[in-house]
Amino acid sequence: MRYFFLFLLLFILSSAQSQLCTGTLGDPVVNITFGNKNTTAGPLRPGITNLGYVTGCPIDGNYSITNAAFGCWGSTWHDITKDHTGDDEGRFMLVNATNAPSVFYVETITGLCGNTTYEFGAWVANVLKPSSCSGTGTKPNLTFTIETTNGVVLATYNTGNIIEDAQLTFKQYGFSFKPPITASSVVLKITNNAGTGCGNDLAIDDITFRPCGPSMSASINGVLGFSNSSCFDSQSNLLLNMTIGSGYINPSYQWQISTNLGATWSDITGANSTSYTRIPTAVGRFQYRLLASESIYAGVASCKTASLPITIQINNSAPRIGNQTINQCIGGKVDLISASGSGGNLTYQWTGPNGFSSNLKNPTLPSIRSGDSGTYIVKAITTEGCSASDTILVKTFKAISGSYNGNSIICLGDSLLLRALGSYQFEWYNNTRAILSTNSVLRTKPTDTTQYQLVFRDIAGCFDSINIPVFVIKPPIVDAGPNRNILIGSNTTLLGSISGQNSGFTWFPVFNMQNPSSLTPLVNPIINTTYSLMAFGINGCSIVQDTVQVRVFVSLNTPNSFSPNGDGIHDIWLVGGLETYPNSELTIFNRAGQIMYQSKPYFEGWDGKFQGKNVPIGVYYYIINRGNGEPLLSGSIYLIR
Template sequence: MCNLLKVLLSSFLVFLSTITFSQQVCNGALGDPVININFGSGTSNFAAPLSTANTNYLYVQDSPDDGEYTIAKSTNGMHNQIGNGWHQIPNHTPNDPNGYMMVVNASENPGIFYQTNISGLCPGTTYEFAAWIINLLNYSGKKPNITFTIETTAGAPVGKYNTNDIEDGPTPKWIQYATTFTTTNQTDLVLKISNSGPGGIGNDIALDDITFRACGPIITSSVNNVPSNISVCEGNSGNYALAANITASTYVDAVYQWQSLTGNIWTDIPGQNTTQTTVNLTGAAIGSYQYRLITAERQNINSVNCRVASDPLTITVTAKFNTIASNNSPTCIGSSVQLSATEGTTFKWTGPNGFTSTDKNPIISNTQFDMAGDYTVTATLNGCASTSTTTLVVLEPFLTTSFTSVETCENNPITLFASGGISYKWLPSESLSSSEIANPIANPKETTTYTVTASNGICSETATVKVIILKNAVADAGADLKALNGYSVILNGKVTGDDVSYFWTPNDYLDDPTKLNPKATPPFDITYTLHAQSNAGCLNSTDDVLVKVYPKIVIPNSFSPNGDGINDYWTIPATEAFTNTRVKITNRYGNLVYQSNGVYKPWDGKFEGKDLPSAVYYYTVYFNEDFETYSGWIFLTR
């Protein structure tokens, strides 16, 4: 689109004799656009600036101020004060959210803010110029007053069209301004758009979709004498008469050409050069076929810039269709049956006992056995008739259901059973594989009563089934225990489940292995296993507990390191069971005389290799975190 905005500078002066310029829209047929300036489209919020040949305003990628413009998708964020700013609007181009528009903030000095060259015009041809403009102010301010001027490339004035004041207000409104003019011998002109008032508080506009198109006579077209588009059925298409009535023509030597649309391109139909023609669509594929008549002065008929076209005539070949008949049976005697057809605009139903209906989905009320049987429908769509299709209505007596209570182990899914319906609804649904089938798989965590509603479409019946959950046997031997040799501990066994038995292994040093809380008196470390067994056939379970047995702690309070081989060392027998014993011995003044960390080394009554005198000494002994630190006195005698 940027190429359309470039000014085509002429190197010679075109002589202008006379051009008539009227302030009105074209009342006849229009041609394809000579120019269509919509400022392009893109992914970014702002487009590149226009050529300096198009405008002398200053380009910004922001909210334009006086004498500035931008090319943007919308005015969102531009002077967006509520009641004292601009309307927040998108561009005008239909069906193009990525399209751009020119946003103009008028200069303090009125003048031209946009211009472009128009080339390829035909002499003696009427053209319509049109542009869409919106006053951006959302409050009362200076009113834009836009003047469109057409000149020769040499600058000679041709004519002007003025919009007068474009009103502002709380509601934004795009307005199309259009006018027509007729050339004599000119092919190149210049369009100039200027703002007649100064900028300041107001006089701000957006401009979009500028078009120049040839304007011709009024053309009224028809197909098979029908002044509108028509549809035909696949396989029934044939010859179609196209006709165009031309009125108010100003052409001196008018010629005509019928065209058909191929893809997006209008193509001449060879030899079809009158206002009437015939097209043959025998065997045509499904789809739309479009035709139009173009007309112009004889010398201009081959120029797309100089001819006009009728509105397209469309012949739509519609696919054959088949409506599908159905109903909601089987259902109960005495209830209603809904017949249904899938497609069509008109319908004709027939059935048993002289049944007829023209409804799409008729209802048979208060059904009886003699109303069962085949029902047939024929439909039409876009004038095409479908083949007849049939649906069988089945009437049944009320259904029956039966259920019983069932038992199952925890986490052991069980299949529920229902029959007699064509649809089912189970509640609650959370623990079911499906809530809408006859035989869902249930896996509840707790005993649950399920309700099922079985239905054949109209009749329904509700029943219940109770699923009793037998809990699995679960053993809990409790936390590990600690004991001193010769002492007893109580095992803290627990079991859960339905109909559970239990016992301990091994049974060594237990007062009763069949109790949950037996007394254990082991002489050494031992692991006991609690067995929980489900008498209902559910899962069994085991759990272990360790009883850690420590030796009995005896700390002597005297020894005699005199070298006679008897009681020469202060020995603590229990330290053999500990790997990180910490022993400290002090004299009565608190001075450290002996220390052992790790594997205990018996004390020989010496300090720094010398015998200590007979006296009372004081000790602390740390075995591990399971025991408090022991303290006391020792009598050393020699």
């Protein structure tokens, strides 16, 4: 009866622990991934498994450590293209089990903390196809056992039969256990319970041990949740609080922060309670988490569990242009200008006198009346909901007549000359409402398209204003394309491109060019030729050009003999056409392989001498490197005198 009770207690304990952690998890203490392209491939350490190690598809009682498996056993196994995690050439353990139940994996796990709950997990796949073995294949059936180093069973879990899937599928099996207070190591055993028969083949990957702690729930300023979003200019202190479930006797806490989406975490100095007050920061996404452990393990990372991260998003403020005053005579037009965002994803809400409203960015009052005087308010709203308001005070006055002359379309680099007309006082403003001049003439040199405002004032105090858009035409960007190399008699395509505004282009010279009206004409020059691509700016602005060189290589003429006897006929062995290859090299050898002559780059032929003395009559050999990536040329020369 005593033994039955002990067995029943162990069964109940095993069943209760045969589940994954339902609280909070720490970072993996142990993560057995079987390696990837950055680690050395090969068998497991001696003593871990009783199976034989092979490469390729294992036979019964053997295993391999591999990153893929194809066509195993007449394609009765699934083709496996990657491991469970999808690491770069990540590996897994591929097992063709023995024909009898056995413990096939034993490993001592170190670095644990006593009296700390851990979650064990492993990802397993049945590699047999459902149609294999006439549809009655033996299913892998695994038992995971955690023992102390002296053999006391702490927890055990049975997977049951692991069925085949239409597509290879890794499934996680796991459970929780707690080592004794004095234990820092445990022994993991994996038993295959299946017997003989066709099948019983599996892949296993990512065996992990992670500390498992009580559940943690977050609140931000008293509101349950793990996220908060604020605008930069409306930030306030945020009280982050974590409610911890039961489980710790004497807990230790540490808040951490990450600014790279959890890739790395840093401790926050002095943040050692369940609450943390966050002060305003710069724009960005910030994540906070709380680490927890028993106090005796406060300095041991492998004993700590971590809450889910609390994400605080600080968004850019909506832009403001600043409060403005617009003076306009009755009957004149008023352009209401709002701020622009860097991305342009803004919405606008205008309100003003006489029930005025608009959702346009820059609405217009086409003919202002005295009743249109007053304050206009525009609210710019970002896609994240941040908003900012500007105020425009519109004042109406008895109409006066003001005008200006000057060219409002200029080329980049040209000076702008605008002249106000009439017997008034003048004020010139740029697009940021900074005053530029009080003279009748505005001279400036803008570098980009902009807008100026000219304000007229008469002696009676009437105002008029004109918004003057100025368009700055930038020159086009011209690229004639990469230089080209061709053999004489062949052709090549030029790869010209033009970006920016332009009124047309031309190539020159156009001889030996097909379709010169295209940016990619076909050319077949017979000599080295430099082509220019010229683009014309719009409105008579800059002409920009770029050049491309087409180098023409001729076919080589390599004589098979010469007679350096001083009679003026064939005294020099010349390679016709090689001079057109600027990086060419000519080397001449005797039968013994001794270099008789070398010219690099080639610029003249061989006079049949070596170190100033005539060489003997006979056969010599040459190697020509044209220096353009084409194969070397070689042959023989007969020297006669």
